Amino acid sequence: AQSVSQHNHHVILSEAASLELGCNYSYGGTVNLFWYVQYPGQHLQLLLKYFSGDPLVKGIKGFEAEFIKSKFSFNLRKPSVQWSDTAEYFCAVRRNYGGATNKLIFGTGTLLAVQP
Amino acid sequence: NAGVMQNPRHLVRRRGQEARLRCSPMKGHSHVYWYRQLPEEGLKFMVYLQKENIIDESGMPKERFSAEFPKEGPSILRIQQVVRGDSAAYFCASGLANTGELFFGEGSRLTVL
Numbered sequence: 541a542q543s544v545s546q547h548n549h550h551v552i553l554s555e556a557a558s559l560e561l562g563c564n565y566s567y568g569g570t571v572n573l574f575w576y577v578q579y580p581g582q583h584l585q586l587l588l589k590y591f592s593g594d595p596l597v598k599g600i601k602g603f604e605a606e607f608i609k610s611k612f613s614f615n616l617r618k619p620s621v622q623w624s625d626t627a628e629y630f631c632a633v634r635r636n637y638g639g640a641t642n643k644l645i646f647g648t649g650t651l652l653a654v655q656p
Numbered sequence: 657n658a659g660v661m662q663n664p665r666h667l668v669r670r671r672g673q674e675a676r677l678r679c680s681p682m683k684g685h686s687h688v689y690w691y692r693q694l695p696e697e698g699l700k701f702m703v704y705l706q707k708e709n710i711i712d713e714s715g716m717p718k719e720r721f722s723a724e725f726p727k728e729g730p731s732i733l734r735i736q737q738v739v740r741g742d743s744a745a746y747f748c749a750s751g752l753a754n755t756g757e758l759f760f761g762e763g764s765r766l767t768v769l
Contacts, residue, residue, distance in 0.1 A: 546698075574757070583660075584699075584747070584760040630698060642751065643689060643712060644758055648698035 544633050546647035553621050554655050561616040561650050563631030572634040573614040574644065575605055579627045587629075590614065601625070623656045659683065661730075662748050662761035670769050675735040675742070677764040681750030687711075688731045689758060690723060693745040705731060738768045 547562045565571065575587040588599025595607040605616045614631060628651050632644040659682035669675050681688050686706055691699040701715040705725035716723065720738075725731040735742055745765045749758035 544698075576760075583762040584749075586757060586759075589757060642687065643701050643704050645701065646691070646699040648696075 544631055544645050544647040546629075546631055546650050548650045549648065550651045550653070552653045552655065555623055556620050557654075559616070559618040559621045559625070559652070561629055561631075561652070563614045563616065563647060565612050565614070565631075565633045565645075567612075567633065567635055570636040572636050573605070573607060574632040574634070575599065575603070575614075575616050576630045576632060576646075577627045578630065578649075584630065587616070621652075621654050623654045625652060626654045627652060660748055660750050660759050660761035662746075662764050664764060665762065666765050666767070668767045668769060669738050671739055672737050675738050675766055675768075677733040677735075677746050677748075677766070678730040679733070679748030679750075679761060680730040681748075682759050685750035685752060685759070687751045688725050689749045689751070690731075690733050691747045691749065693747060693763070695744075699747060702733070735766070738766070740768045742766060743768045 543566045545564045573590040576584040577587050578584045587603050588597050588605055590597045590607045597605050603618050605614055607614050628649045630649045631647040634644050661680040663678050667675055688705045690702040692702055693699050703716050703723045704712040705723060707725055708727050720736045722734045743766055745763045747763045748761045751758045
């Protein structure tokens with residue numbers, strides 16, 4: 541079955557700590573990859589996306605992600621987190637082939653709490 | 657982004673009643689997606705629609721759930737004879753064809769008593 545796995549369900553960090561959230565997917569072929577963030581009480585917002593090209597993608601607010609095709613992974617990183625990064629983070633995958641319907645498949649999310 | 661508008665934001669229904677959730681996509685977007693988010697779970701795809709067409713409903717429960725996106729007006733997700741298990745946040749997203757990126761609304765939170 542198609543799946544997107546986020547291994548860390550809850551992460552607690554202190555401010556200035558480094559962050560890495562894991563994301564793995566189980567599809568072969570070409571994929572588009574996304575990280576979305578949901579701040580408390582708000583809608584999902586796009587952090588960054590990968591379609592093709594440089595596998596190291598820079599996003600908003602200092603986030604980046606690296607696509608490693610051989611590992612089917614798209615891990616999210618930030619060198620130094622802030623209290624305002626407290627949110628839920630979702631990895632999503634879109635299969636990119638002729639029959640795809642453009643839908644995104646989401647992981648279960650990672651709740652990040654940053655302690656001041 | 658405040659472009660995708662969902663209403664109501666909160667809806668309370670008793671078991672057996674009907675729930676109707678509405679979604680107006682961002683201006684210029686003709687593709688609408690509905691997702692459901694249950695506690696401790698991620699977003700589960702329900703249905704993908706274009707104007708007057710259901711493109712992919714592989715995530716929709718077989719009974720009681722239906723969706724439409726008419727030529728005029730918002731997309732509607734309709735849940736008939738609601739049960740407690742339908743309590744969830746329902747998110748609508750819109751996008752342009754083949755870009756993959758989706759823009760989300762703030763969600764409609766359904767509570768079934």
